[in-house]
Amino acid sequence: MDFFTESFRSAFELITANDPEVISAVTVSVSVSLWSTLFASIIGIPAGVAVGAYQFPGKRGIVTLLNTLMALPTVVVGLGVYGVLSRQGPMGELGLLFTPQAMIIGQTLLAIPIIAHNTVSAVTGANPCIIPTAMTLGAGPLQSMIKLVSEVRFGIMAAVIAGLGRVIAEVGVAMILGGNIRGHTRTMTTAIAMETGKGEFAFGLALGIILMGIALIINLFLNTLQQR
Amino acid sequence: MANALIKMTSIEKRYGRSVALSLEELTIEVGRLHLLSGPNGSGKSTLLSILALLTRPEQGEMFWGDERVSWNSGLLNHLRRKVTLLHQSPYLFYGTVFDNVTFGLSVRGIRGNEAQQAVTDTLELVRLPGFSNRKIDQLSGGEAQRVAMARALVIRPELLLLDEPLANVDNESARVLEEVISTLPDNGTTVVMSSHDPFQHERIPCRIISLLDGKLVNTSSNHQSSLFVDKENSRCPTLKMREA
Numbered sequence: 001m002d003f004f005t006e007s008f009r010s011a012f013e014l015i016t017a018n019d020p021e022v023i024s025a026v027t028v029s030v031s032v033s034l035w036s037t038l039f040a041s042i043i044g045i046p047a048g049v050a051v052g053a054y055q056f057p058g059k060r061g062i063v064t065l066l067n068t069l070m071a072l073p074t075v076v077v078g079l080g081v082y083g084v085l086s087r088q089g090p091m092g093e094l095g096l097l098f099t100p101q102a103m104i105i106g107q108t109l110l111a112i113p114i115i116a117h118n119t120v121s122a123v124t125g126a127n128p129c130i131i132p133t134a135m136t137l138g139a140g141p142l143q144s145m146i147k148l149v150s151e152v153r154f155g156i157m158a159a160v161i162a163g164l165g166r167v168i169a170e171v172g173v174a175m176i177l178g179g180n181i182r183g184h185t186r187t188m189t190t191a192i193a194m195e196t197g198k199g200e201f202a203f204g205l206a207l208g209i210i211l212m213g214i215a216l217i218i219n220l221f222l223n224t225l226q227q228r
Numbered sequence: 229m230a231n232a233l234i235k236m237t238s239i240e241k242r243y244g245r246s247v248a249l250s251l252e253e254l255t256i257e258v259g260r261l262h263l264l265s266g267p268n269g270s271g272k273s274t275l276l277s278i279l280a281l282l283t284r285p286e287q288g289e290m291f292w293g294d295e296r297v298s299w300n301s302g303l304l305n306h307l308r309r310k311v312t313l314l315h316q317s318p319y320l321f322y323g324t325v326f327d328n329v330t331f332g333l334s335v336r337g338i339r340g341n342e343a344q345q346a347v348t349d350t351l352e353l354v355r356l357p358g359f360s361n362r363k364i365d366q367l368s369g370g371e372a373q374r375v376a377m378a379r380a381l382v383i384r385p386e387l388l389l390l391d392e393p394l395a396n397v398d399n400e401s402a403r404v405l406e407e408v409i410s411t412l413p414d415n416g417t418t419v420v421m422s423s424h425d426p427f428q429h430e431r432i433p434c435r436i437i438s439l440l441d442g443k444l445v446n447t448s449s450n451h452q453s454s455l456f457v458d459k460e461n462s463r464c465p466t467l468k469m470r471e472a
Contacts, residue, residue, distance in 0.1 A: 129319035136280050137332035138309040138383060147331075151322055 003201075010202030011209055021182075021191070022206055029187040030214075032100050032178075033168040036107035037115075040167075041160050044112045048119025048159070049149055053131070063120060069113035074172030081106045082176050098179035103187075106173035111163035118162055122155025123148065154225045161222045168214060231258040232291075233387060233418050234279065239288035241274050241442075248274045249285070249442045256387070256420060261413050261432060264422040266439035272422040275439065276389045279420060280313035309336065313389040316396060318376035325351070325367070325375050326360040332383035350382040355404045370401025377405060381412075388412060390421035406432065 171189035178185030277283035
């Protein structure tokens with residue numbers, strides 16, 4: 001019991017003392033996660049709206065695929081992108097491996113299915129009268145689609161938050177594509193894994209507390225949106 | 229015979245194998261109120277949806293004035309701006325009454341004071357002055373229907389289609405809506421309204437279009453004066469806005 005008490009005390013000391021290692025890991029985590037969520041939203045939201053709003057052959061297959069990809073193991077994504085970005089890979093010349101950009105690419109791929117699938121759910125769950133109502137008031141196809149997105153904006157925002165929650169807590173992509181380089185690509189999750197392995201339980205605990213705090217804030221925000 | 233706003237010939241609409249609507253010929257006359265009557269499943273809503281240019285019939289031709297309706301062209305969006313359809317349970321967009329009533333204006337590029345004045349005038353017309361900033365979830369069913377009516381009227385459609393607009397509203401709202409509807413033809417708006425009310429044609433001067441099993445069975449005119457409408461107080465205020 002003393003071990004836990006002492007570890008928690010040390011963890012809170014690290015957090016309140018603004019330990020540079022802790023600050024660096026938090027900064028990299030939040031920065032990489034926000035960028036990857038932004039890029040995944042740019043791709044996932046229009047794709048989700050298109051799949052949700054239109055009827056076309058193969059639609060059910062695409063929704064099933066998105067549903068499956070939501071459960072994609074992070075290490076598998078990391079492995080796939082590693083193959084592309086490694087020196088022998090097709091994009092090896094870009095030298096992106098073990099950089100934050102590589103982590104952003106991997107996490108973007110991880111978040112796209114989550115954001116797209118949740119956007120599809122938001123659009124298909126919307127009132128079917130939205131588009132006909134907009135059209136009968138004179139809106140063209142694009143204006144009607146914009147109105148639909150506006151009407152389901154809280155569902156789409158929830159999709160984005162769910163994507164952010166997924167990437168900020170993942171470790172596989174960050175470890176494989178970032179390489180856990182101190183002050184450069186070391187995130188909260190990779191630091192927790194490494195420091196705990198070294199026996200620095202308090203350090204890992206400090207980052208774990210911050211990560212849980214961020215996850216809590218994200219989920220509170222998500223719940224607020226879902227209740228609207 | 230009055231001028232035809234819309235002329236439909238040999239129109240047929242199917243849902244699967246069943247024929248929802250089969251009309252040899254139907255004319256919607258300019259500046260008249262048409263009352264669409266018939267039992268459930270007689271094709272009233274399908275006809276309204278075709279007239280609103282939202283549903284494409286499998287067969288037949290449709291003319292808007294002298295212009296043949298082409299369902300695949302950009303012209304369709306142009307024609308859609310001349311017509312609007314108000315449902316029995318209309319969908320109101322998230323936000324305020326103002327957000328809803330200005331929607332049709334904003335898609336036509338009308339904003340600012342012009343839009344503000346048009347909204348104020350139209351809300352007064354449906355007896356909802358001061359409702360502009362009210363959230364839509366704070367409206368009763370009757371108020372919501374009147375807001376939807378204001379949203380349809382503010383764009384000054386040439387053709388207003390009403391799908392049982394008085395079916396689910398309180399007496400006060402029904403009285404206001406019926407009063408507004410009855411004055412529209414005097415202002416040049418052509419109206420087609422479906423109704424289950426067997427006495428509606430006795431209250432509003434109208435041309436009755438009777439449907440049964442998707443077929444036109446009768447058209448007749450009734451010019452009796454309204455029981456509900458107080459003609460002295462039912463004039464439509466002029467909406468000052470540019471033509472859409």
